[in-house]
Amino acid sequence: AQSVTQPDIHITVSEGASLELRCNYSYGATPYLFWYVQSPGQGLQLLLKYFSGDTLVQGIKGFEAEFKRSQSSFNLRKPSVHWSDAAEYFCAVDQGAQKLVFGQGTRLTINP
Amino acid sequence: GAVVSQHPSWVICKSGTSVKIECRSLDFQATTMFWYRQFPKQSLMLMATSNEGSKATYEQGVEKDKFLINHASLTLSTLTVTSAHPEDSSFYICSASSGAEAFFGQGTRLTVV
Numbered sequence: 001a002q003s004v005t006q007p008d009i010h011i012t013v014s015e016g017a018s019l020e021l022r023c024n025y026s027y028g029a030t031p032y033l034f035w036y037v038q039s040p041g042q043g044l045q046l047l048l049k050y051f052s053g054d055t056l057v058q059g060i061k062g063f064e065a066e067f068k069r070s071q072s073s074f075n076l077r078k079p080s081v082h083w084s085d086a087a088e089y090f091c092a093v094d095q096g097a098q099k100l101v102f103g104q105g106t107r108l109t110i111n112p
Numbered sequence: 113g114a115v116v117s118q119h120p121s122w123v124i125c126k127s128g129t130s131v132k133i134e135c136r137s138l139d140f141q142a143t144t145m146f147w148y149r150q151f152p153k154q155s156l157m158l159m160a161t162s163n164e165g166s167k168a169t170y171e172q173g174v175e176k177d178k179f180l181i182n183h184a185s186l187t188l189s190t191l192t193v194t195s196a197h198p199e200d201s202s203f204y205i206c207s208a209s210s211g212a213e214a215f216f217g218q219g220t221r222l223t224v225v
Binding site: 036041042043044046049090097098099100101102103104105107 | 118144146153154155156157158161203205207209213214216217218219221
C-alpha cells in the first residue's frame with residue numbers, strides 16, 4: 001500500500017532562514033506528489049505538485065520541491081521563511097483518481 | 113483555480129442528533145468527491161469516496177451506517193453524521209475531483225456535546 005512519511009513532527013526556524021521539510025513516499029509506480037499547507041482551523045491550500053517532467057517544481061509563496069526517485073523523496077524547500085509561513089505542512093501521494101494519502105504533517109514554527 | 117465550498121464551517125450539536133455537512137464544487141463538475149477526517153494535531157484520513165449517482169465506497173473501519181454519504185448531483189455531496197457522539201468530534205474536509213486534480217473545501221469543525 002502507498003504511504004507517506006514526514007519524519008519531522010515539528011520544526012522551528014528563525015525568520016529569514018532557509019527551510020527544508022522532508023517527505024518520503026512508498027509507491028510502486030511514478031507517483032503524483034503534493035505539498036499542502038494548513039493554517040489552524042483552516043482547510044488545505046495546495047503549494048505545489050509533481051506529476052512528471054522537471055523534477056524541481058516551483059510552487060506558490062516561494063516554495064519549491066524536488067522529486068528524487070532514487071531516494072523516494074519529495075522535500076519541500078524555501079530559501080527564506082516569513083513569519084506568515086508558520087503552519088502545518090502535509091505531503092501527499094495520489095493513490096489513483098485523486099484519492100490522496102497524507103503524511104503525518106510537519107508543524108512549522110517561526111522564531112522572530 | 114477551482115473552488116470547493118463546504119458548509120457549515122463549524123457546528124455544535126448534542127449527542128444523539130444528526131448533522132449534515134455539504135460539499136459543493138462551485139465552478140466545475142465533480143464526478144468524484146472524497147471525505148476526510150482529521151483529529152486534532154493529526155493527519156487527514158480518508159473516510160470514503162463518493163461517486164455521483166452511486167453508493168459511496170467506505171474505507172476500512174469507517175461505519176457506513178453512521179456516516180451517510182449522498183452524491184446526488186455533479187456539484188454536491190453530503191456527509192451526514194448520524195446519532196453523533198462526542199468521539200465523532202473532529203474536523204471533516206471534503207475534496208472534489210475535476211478528473212485531473214482534487215480541490216479541497218475549507219473544512220467543517222464538528223463538536224458534539
